[in-house]
Amino acid sequence: METVLSTHQLSKHYGRLKAVDKLDLTVPKGSVFGILGPNGSGKTTTLGMLLDVIQPTGGSYNWFDKPGSKEQRKKIGAILETPIFYPYLSAVKNLEVVALIKEVGPQRIPEVLKQVGLSERQNDKYRTYSLGMKQRLSIASALLCDPDVMILDEPTNGLDPQGIADIRSLIIDIARQGKTIVLASHLLDEVQKVCTDFAVLNKGSLIYTGKVEDVAKGESKVVVKAEVNLEPVLQKCPLVVDAKPVNNGRFEVSMAEGKTAIDLNRFLFDQKIVASHLETQTKSLEKQFLEILNQA
Amino acid sequence: MIRLLKIDLAKLLSYRTFWVLIGIYFSILILIPISGMEFLKWLASKGAQFGEIDIMKIPLYHFPDIWQNLTYVAKFITLIAGILVVILTTNEFSYKTIRQNVIDGLSRADFITSKVLFILGLSLVSALVVLFIGLLMGSIYSPQTEMHYMFQHIGFVPAFFLMTLNFLLFSMMLALVIKRAGLSIVLLLVYPLFEVIIRSMLPDPVDNVVNFFPFWAITNLVDFPFSRYAFQEIRDSVAIKDIIINLVYIPVLIGVSYKTIAQKNLS
Ligand SMILES: Nc1ncnc2c1ncn2[C@@H]1O[C@H](COP(=O)(O)OP(=O)(O)OP(=O)(O)O)[C@@H](O)[C@H]1O
Ligand SMILES: [Mg+2]
Numbered sequence: 200m201e202t203v204l205s206t207h208q209l210s211k212h213y214g215r216l217k218a219v220d221k222l223d224l225t226v227p228k229g230s231v232f233g234i235l236g237p238n239g240s241g242k243t244t245t246l247g248m249l250l251d252v253i254q255p256t257g258g259s260y261n262w263f264d265k266p267g268s269k270e271q272r273k274k275i276g277a278i279l280e281t282p283i284f285y286p287y288l289s290a291v292k293n294l295e296v297v298a299l300i301k302e303v304g305p306q307r308i309p310e311v312l313k314q315v316g317l318s319e320r321q322n323d324k325y326r327t328y329s330l331g332m333k334q335r336l337s338i339a340s341a342l343l344c345d346p347d348v349m350i351l352d353e354p355t356n357g358l359d360p361q362g363i364a365d366i367r368s369l370i371i372d373i374a375r376q377g378k379t380i381v382l383a384s385h386l387l388d389e390v391q392k393v394c395t396d397f398a399v400l401n402k403g404s405l406i407y408t409g410k411v412e413d414v415a416k417g418e419s420k421v422v423v424k425a426e427v428n429l430e431p432v433l434q435k436c437p438l439v440v441d442a443k444p445v446n447n448g449r450f451e452v453s454m455a456e457g458k459t460a461i462d463l464n465r466f467l468f469d470q471k472i473v474a475s476h477l478e479t480q481t482k483s484l485e486k487q488f489l490e491i492l493n494q495a
Numbered sequence: 496m497i498r499l500l501k502i503d504l505a506k507l508l509s510y511r512t513f514w515v516l517i518g519i520y521f522s523i524l525i526l527i528p529i530s531g532m533e534f535l536k537w538l539a540s541k542g543a544q545f546g547e548i549d550i551m552k553i554p555l556y557h558f559p560d561i562w563q564n565l566t567y568v569a570k571f572i573t574l575i576a577g578i579l580v581v582i583l584t585t586n587e588f589s590y591k592t593i594r595q596n597v598i599d600g601l602s603r604a605d606f607i608t609s610k611v612l613f614i615l616g617l618s619l620v621s622a623l624v625v626l627f628i629g630l631l632m633g634s635i636y637s638p639q640t641e642m643h644y645m646f647q648h649i650g651f652v653p654a655f656f657l658m659t660l661n662f663l664l665f666s667m668m669l670a671l672v673i674k675r676a677g678l679s680i681v682l683l684l685v686y687p688l689f690e691v692i693i694r695s696m697l698p699d700p701v702d703n704v705v706n707f708f709p710f711w712a713i714t715n716l717v718d719f720p721f722s723r724y725a726f727q728e729i730r731d732s733v734a735i736k737d738i739i740i741n742l743v744y745i746p747v748l749i750g751v752s753y754k755t756i757a758q759k760n761l762s
Contacts, residue, residue, distance in 0.1 A: 250598045252761040273600030283595040287510050299502045300599040340599075 201228035203348055203379045204249065208258035211244050211403075218244040220403040221258065226381060226396070231374045233390035233411070234383040235488055236400035242383040243280050245400070246352050250277055262348075273301045276341030277350040282333040286326035290317055290336050293325055294343060301344040311339040314369065316362075330357040338366060342373075349373065352383045367393055391484040399491050407491045414487045421460045424449045424476035425467065432470055438462050449476065499609035500616065502601070506592075507583065507613075516579040521624065524572050528565055528628050532556060532636060553724050556636035559647035563720040563731060565629050566655040569621075570717055573659050574683075576617060577666035581679045584610060584670035594761040603756045611749055614663040622656035654716045654733040657741050661713045664748035671755040686710060709748070712740045 204226040211219040219241040226232045234242050247253035249260055251267055262271045284293045294308045312318050315335040320328070328336065334357050341349055351370070355363045370393050374380055384390050390397055391411060398408040422445065423429065429450055433442040441453040452463065460479045467474055507513045532555070539551050554560050587593040587606075596606055629652070634640055666683055673679040687710045694705040705711050715737045718730045 247760075247762075252594050252597050254758055254760055269600050269602040269605070272598065275600075277598050279594075279598060283591045285506060285510075285590060285592055287512075288506070289509070292505070292509050296502060296505045297599050299498060299505055300596060300601050302498070302600075 202226065202261075202264065203228045203230075204260065204262055204381070205264075206245075206249075206258065206260040209245070209248060209255055209260055210257040211241075211248060211253060212256045217403045219248070219255075219400075222400075222403075222405050224398060224405065224408070226379060228379055229374075229377050230396045231370065231380045231382060231394045233394035233397035234381065234400065235385075235387065235390060235397055237492070238385075239402075240400040241403040242400060243352055244403075246277075246279055246350055246381070246383060250275070250279060250350065252279070274344060274346055275348045275350060276344060276346035278337045278341050278354060279350070279352050282337035284325045284333070284336065284340075287324060289324055290321045290328075290339070293336070294340060297340050297343055303344045307343055307345065311342045314342060315339045316365065331359055331362050334358055335362065338369070346378070348379045348381070350381045353385065354382070355384075355386065355389065363389075387483070387485040387488055397484070399488060401492060406494075411484065414484050419454050419459060420480040421452045421454055421463055422449050422476065422478045422480060423452055423460075423463065423467075423474050425472050425474050427472060429467075429472070432467070432472060436463075436466055438466055451480075496608070496612065499605055500612040503609040503613040512582065513579070516575065516582070520572065520575040520579065523575065524569060524621065524624055525628060527568060527572065528632060531568075532632070554637075555724075556632045558633045558637045558639055558644040559649075560720070560723075561629050561633045561637070562648040562651040563717060565625055565632075566651040566658075566717045567720050569625050569655060570658055570662075570714060573621070573662050576621065576659065577662055577683055578680055580614060580617075580663050580666040581670040581683060582676055583613075584667050585674060585676040585679055588674045589676070591762075593756070597761055604753060606756070607749065607753045610667055610752075611664070614667060615660065618656055618660040618663060621659050622652055625655055626652050648731065650733050651717060654738070657738065658713055658716045661709070661741055661744050661748065664745065664752070665709050665713065668748050668752045668755075671752050687714075707740060709744060712737065712744060716741060 202225055204224070206222050206224045209219060209222040209224075210217070222241075222245060224245075234245065236242050244253060248255045249262075249267065250272060251269075260267060262275075265271070285296065288296070290312060291308055294311070295305055298305045298308065309318070309321075312321050315338050317332060317335050317339060320332065325333070325336065334354070338351075338354060341351070354370070355366050358366060367389065370380060370382070374393070374395075380393075382390065382394060391414070394411050396408070396410055399406050423433075424447075428448075430442070430444065433439050433450060433452060438455050438458045439452050440455050443451045445451050454460075454463065460477055464474060464477055535551065535553070535555070555564055587596075593606060597603065601609075630645075633645065637644070666679075669683055669686075670676075670679045673682065690705055690708045690710050693708070694702045694711075697705070706715065716733060720729055720731065723729045723731070
């Protein structure tokens with residue numbers, strides 16, 4: 200698999216504080232790579248190093264197997280933390296500056312402004328924009344060079360529900376075109392909805408990396424209810440690792456490796472019990488995330 | 496190169512403060528020399544005397560005197576352009592746009608280059624304006640308009656260009672070091688005093704090291720000309736030594752400017 204980005208022992212220390220510590224990451228081409236972590240875990244610092252605005256104290260990184268350079272950055276669409284623009288310039292004028300820096304023509308400016316729904320206000324000064332409009336403009340700016348790679352640090356920060364939905368479908372759209380996206384976010388369901396891969400940082404260290412689809416795998420949980428008391432039945436059932444009563448007669452059942460709700464249903468039926476409620480619980484990234492953090 | 500200049504201009508051309516300051520700068524640069532003669536006439540009409548000399552007889556605007564007189568006056572007006580450069584440079588830090596410029600694909604060296612190109616352009620236009628005013632006023636008031644007289648001391652115009660260039664580079668460097676507009680402007684204004692104080696504290700002839708300090712070196716290019724009308728000796732040419740010092744200062748000022756952001760975190 201082609202690698203878009205790799206970091207090797209990448210570190211940033213501020214005095215004794217290890218903002219990022221010996222980070223090894225690999226972002227495969229075409230993936231939507233989520234970077235998760237609590238506040239202050241080093242997400243923005245990591246992305247800042249990859250974009251040359253923060254000088255690493257150690258380690259290195261490669262974009263497309265080459266050390267970072269301005270030429271590569273011209274082809275990357277990036278937002279880092281808060282939107283940054285010239286307050287006295289309009290959206291269009293601001294994007295003209297970006298186009299000159301990225302050495303792309305200004306032709307795409309109306310298109311990207313339309314994509315983020317900012318066309319109507321495009322000639323107003325940036326200073327007069329609301330937070331969400333500023334965020335939209337920074338996404339437009341990241342789209343301007345029709346980038347192969349996008350780096351998005353909390354892209355839906357400050358957006359209204361419609362804006363969040365728009366940006367998510369935009370991200371999914373872009374990913375469909377085979378582009379690679381690195382997304383730092385606190386919104387775990389956002390990551391679960393759009394990402395293919397994810398990594399978890401805590402206090403500057405990488406504590407987990409894997410595929411989002413694997414989160415749902417592993418032991419599954421089934422919530423079950425019947426007209427009779429299930430407790431004794433479940434206790435002696437070989438398919439069940441653990442059964443906990445939850446509310447109004449329901450039980451949360453941890454299934455043995457590879458066993459699913461189908462197996463449980465069949466077992467109960469053989470015992471002449473008919474389930475009145477049977478529900479597979481997909482494991483959420485949120486749960487997984489909290490578990491990973493607690494183990495760390 | 497052209498692209499880097501375009502980038503800096505794209506940031507400015509819709510910026511009101513830029514137009515206000517650039518407007519004030521060029522208005523004063525043009526109006527003061529042009530109104531100078533009228534001012535003298537007014538003084539004369541009030542019966543003012545300059546020692547024994549009839550004011551109207553002072554050849555302020557005669558070729559070739561005009562070049563030194565004009566560039567000497569103009570160098571004070573450069574201060575306004577210096578303040579403009581400070582504001583444009585510190586803006587990039589207060590708005591954090593330098594960080595975004597780098598993220599978008601500008602290197603730190605590109606950033607400095609684009610600012611230097613703007614300064615180069617502004618210095619060039621300033622020198623051309625001064626050249627034009629000199630030719631105009633000289634042609635109007637000078638009794639001699641032969642080529643020989645006209646261009647005798649024209650060397651003060653390129654010297655003025657060099658002076659403006661270095662003063663603006665110095666302003667940019669100061670802004671990059673301080674990063675805050677207010678403090679940088681105050682320092683720009685009081686810095687000359689600092690060199691004067693050092694000079695006064697050092698014993699003769701050690702105090703001559705101050706000749707190599709940036710402000711002294713820059714302003715030394717054009718000496719005070721008006722005492723010649725009181726029959727005093729003046730240096731009515733540009734010293735090669737001063738040109739060399741100033742030429743050396745160009746890479747030094749740009750180099751220090753670059754150093755302030757090279758290998759630094761931009762946040
Ligand atoms: N300029 C700085 N000087 C000192 N410490 C810093 C600096 N910048 C960041 N840090 C520290 O580095 C750590 C990582 O910060 P970073 O901004 O990367 O976190 P983050 O994961 O992006 O957090 P958030 O989720 O809040 O955006 C924090 O502890 C922060 O205090
Ligand atoms: Mg952050």
